[in-house]
Amino acid sequence: MTVSRRRFLEWVAAAGVGTAAASSAKAAHGEFSGYPDSYGVLFDATLCLGCRSCEKACNEVNKLPAPGKPFTDLTVFDEKRRTDYRTFTVVNRYNDTGADKPVYRKIQCNHCLEPACASACFVGAFKKTPEGAVEYDASVCVGCRYCIIACPFNIPAYEYNEALTPRVMKCTLCLPRLREGKLPGCVEACPVEALTFGRRKDLIAIAHEKIRKYPGRYIDHIYGQHEMGGTSWMYLSGVPYTKIDLRTDLGTTPAPEFTSGALAMVPMVIGLWPVLLGGIYKITQRKEKIADAERRQEVANAIAATQGEADAKARAAAEKFQKEKERAVDMAVKKALADADKEKGKEGE
């Protein structure tokens, strides 16, 4: 939280001074290669035996509740399973893949380079760490589950049975262990080293090397190298990826790009709507004003007209009395004027 406050001040400063450019200058070109030496794991489906050692290790390392069936029970392979709030990784068996033997595929959080969950979260509870893990911070999570909507791999799970403190649950890439210099639990447990942990760029090199050495064994594609902008967890397989429930229709667009356009429109609206609407308001107002003015004008004319009449009357009266007796003059004039005054007063109202 302190972090986010610092950020906030950062923004204010940046917004004020416009030094934002400084830190994002290289970013401005729009090309992001992810954290240089971030780690990842390469899963080789041609080696996996389906022994569930990884599931066991994961369960122990993360201190998750013991499952209904023991990890030695291989009947779980009979149905398709997915990750849930107490299972961060599952291995599924696929029988009709075209291969002569069943193929096993481990699934867990793929730790995307541009995590959809992170761009979905409105409290920034998800963060791609320099180590490569996508870290989740339950201390700020509101529980809106938008991250689960966003994840193209259907990984994050939710504690639906927690009344008041439900958390989103998913693989952590064993970040705490990594920081102690240990391997992820599942990797360490794999008897055939079907899981290779290392720097992502090295893993890609190795994967390509394997494909070159055993062209007959592998599909010539590393799943996760480019999917959804690339993932830290990658897969090699001898059978088409769709056969082992890895969607190949996700495309290579990093998740944030889906919404960046819409978000870019926000400032536009804030900037232009008030101007536009204000303008329209003023125009309508002006129309009304003109209408009023016209009305007032008519009234004025009316007044002017009546005024004229009154004066005329007064003059006529004056001449009349002029012709009359001399001594009546002053009195008569005074009288006439008084009348006129009275008239004025009336119209004045």
Place this chain on the structure above:
Amino acid sequence: MNMLRLYGNVKNYQIILLAVCLSLMVVFASGCGKSDAGQQIERADIITIDAMTVFGRLSRPAVDYPHDMHTRALKERGKECADCHLKDDKGVMSQKFMRLTDENEKTTMQIYHDNCITCHKELRAGGFEVGPVVCGNCHSRKPEYVSSRQPMSYDYSLHYRHVKANNDSCGLCHHVYDEQKKELVYIKGQESSCRDCHQKEKIENVISMREASHQSCIGCHIEKQKGFQECSGCHDAKILGAIERVDTPGRIERNQPDFTLIGAAEKDIESSKMNSVPFDHKAHEGFTNSCRDCHHETLKACKECHTLAGDEVGDGITTQRAMHEMKSGHSCVGCHEKHKYDPQCGGCHSLMEQGRLSQHACEICHAGPEPEKLAKAKGKYKSIADFKPPRSKTKLTMAAKDIPEEVTIGIMADKYEPAKMPHRKIIDTLMNHIKNSRMATYFHGHEDVVCQGCHHHSPIGHKPPLCENCHGKPFDQSNLQIPGLYGAYHRQCLGCHEQMNIKLEKDCEGCHAAKQS
């Protein structure tokens, strides 16, 4: 105003509307669930009727027609082939439906529509269960059937069976066209594969392979009332597989050599440098299923088409590529490479880098005389035996006692007891496989090469390095290319067992007992 009357009481209107919408919603929603229902049934006898394509683009989808289904149905009603397939003046049955040639679009279409629909209609009227009578059900984008047709493969065994059945009268099938007599004649020694002349499409007066085979094969079968007369007989994988195989089919005699020295053609001798390759043709006939495995359609010698510099007759494929192309099943190396992953060999070879030849592999094949000596050498060698015989790789140079009986792998034992590996037993098994494989005995460069199956990337010798000498601590990040010891052991053992189909009883405990703690 009339609107008012039209719409009546607003309130009822709303209620009705709501009801309609909700019901629609349910209907549609449930529809969305099972969007792509309807499984297609696999059949080997599906003929796609697209006869109209010769007249240009089809206006409706082509019809997928289950032939056998009709053959049977008609047979039950006492009908026969001739009811659908007319015979021409020579008495050859046309493979078209109810016609000998396609005159024009209209008539051809008429023929199908009239006959098919009328027949279906009649039978339906007669209370039989029959196929469609409306357009869309025949001309469907998502037809009820999907073709599982297999190309007919005529191997040595099948050939042998036919030869015996017709007591060696090759002329029954094999023929050439005699220009003078204007007829098909059989000339001994000039047999070739059907496809040599009968191409995919009809060329001049040479009918297509499809037409030829169906004419001759089915014609003969029907005439003799032997063998299959239905599509599925020759084109259904299951039925084909069920045909009894002759283990030792007599050799097909077509004046091919028992043994030959593969070298450049005379005209190329100058420019050829590599030594010739002594080749046991007879033996390889035993390793292949049909002549075509190596010779494509023709039965010519390789070098006739694949010249040293490449020639358009051989699609510009040079001799070198013709012999060494890794991906082709026709080439020597390609075929050998494929066999390296047979169960007996795969244990070791599948774990080695694929698609590579070692430098010293060359002279193992190219052990014949130099090109210039080739002409003279021809008569000199009669068989591979006259040659420097292949070294016997069936005996190890070391004594049995020098080979550890059992190796205990305990270096990583934590959850489990150390694993006891029956070292010598494994070697003996492998040696047996080598003994039984001529390829292995010939090509394994050294007696003790078998050790390298596991002790790879290290010199051949009595004291190969230990696994842990190269395979360091598991998941070593400074060295991701080489699997750690943990993975190395499991991959080697399990990988080999899997390749050789040697089941391991009770998974982990099978090799190492669980530790009692």
Place this chain on the structure above:
Amino acid sequence: MTDSIHTLQEFMFHTKGILYILAIGFLIGFTWFWRFLHKYDREE
């Protein structure tokens, strides 16, 4: 977190933050400007 930006996510986090603050600033500024512009409209 390091000062240079490695992911589009980080970049947008930075820029959008600034934009929101600028937007709010604008709204306040604009109201002032509006009143400044129509100062004398009332007496007419």
Place this chain on the structure above:
Amino acid sequence: MTDQEITMEKKSIFTPFNIISAIIIIVGLVLTYLRFTKGLGAVTNLDDTNPWGIWIGFDLLTGVALAAGGYVTAAAVEIFGMKKYHSAVRPAILTGFLGYSLVVFALLYDVGRPWRLPYPFFISQGVTSVMFEVGACVALYLTVLFLEFSPAALEWLGLKKLRSLIVKLTIALTILGVVLSTLHQSSLGAMFLLAPSKLHPLWYSPYLPVFFFVSSIAAGLSMVLFEGTLAHRHFRHKMDEAHLAEHDNLAFGFGKAAALVLAGYFAIKIFGIALGNNWHYLSTPYGLWFMLEMLGFVLLPCFLFAIGTRDRNARLIRVSAFITVFGIFLNRINITLIAFNWQLPWDERYFPSWMEIGISVFVVTVGLLVYRFIVTKMPILYEHPDYKQEH
């Protein structure tokens, strides 16, 4: 709900409406208890693959869309100077205000830790999230609506000074209201831009925000008419002659507007298909479903509105208003539930539990009751005598 009874509320409080709503409230409270003691899992059919149910699809998305009447009417009258519809502003603002309050109220159920709803603004700002923007706008707009509505309350309480102060702000508030509405109405659609792999191509489009905004205008107009119809039927005695007189003119004015907006909306939806070149989906079951939405609930009401305004047929306009309202509901439900996760096998899909529906009904009922209270107590459908000769 047949609430003619409300008209005779003086006689007895045990009217069918009251009794039914009482029952609903009780059930609602029980469910509330369950939700906050046993968790979402106990009351909803939500799961890890279907994290959003009708509480989002109906209560949030539909709720917000239908509450758009507030800003539409306010803008029409205050900014575009259609003073003759003045009598419609207050009811619209009220429905808007209630609508948004209910949305937030419903969110308290859906969200895992409701008391943390302020977090995005005060604790940790996830500014890259479309939802952050939605949240911010809704929060602000709710305040705006409250202020816009407060004069009614203040007149009722007779606090003249404070009232006149707020009335001075009307324009500023209206403009701000439009800005905020534009933003969050569209952003509600933008939220789904993040899930192209889950939302059916016929509904997913880069235009989603625009679709949501435009349809919200239609929704707002229709809702004002629809709600007006109901009010007219049940609170006639509360309406002053000005309001009654305007009743039909309002229908014609808004009907025309709605017709135009729907026409535009239909057009851009088609453009959306063209943009993604998704024509071929139209022949699939989902395609039929989509066309039902498009033809039955966009094009049809569009024409009915047109006919209605042309032939001066107020009743027909109200019918089409209802159709539109339902259409909006259908569209929002399609996007959140029916066309969402469309690749998944049927048994992995979501269908609401009765308890979820129960809560939603409960929320709506609460809304109705509050509405009734306010309308009967405060000057909404009539003008307060003291403030007649204003505007």
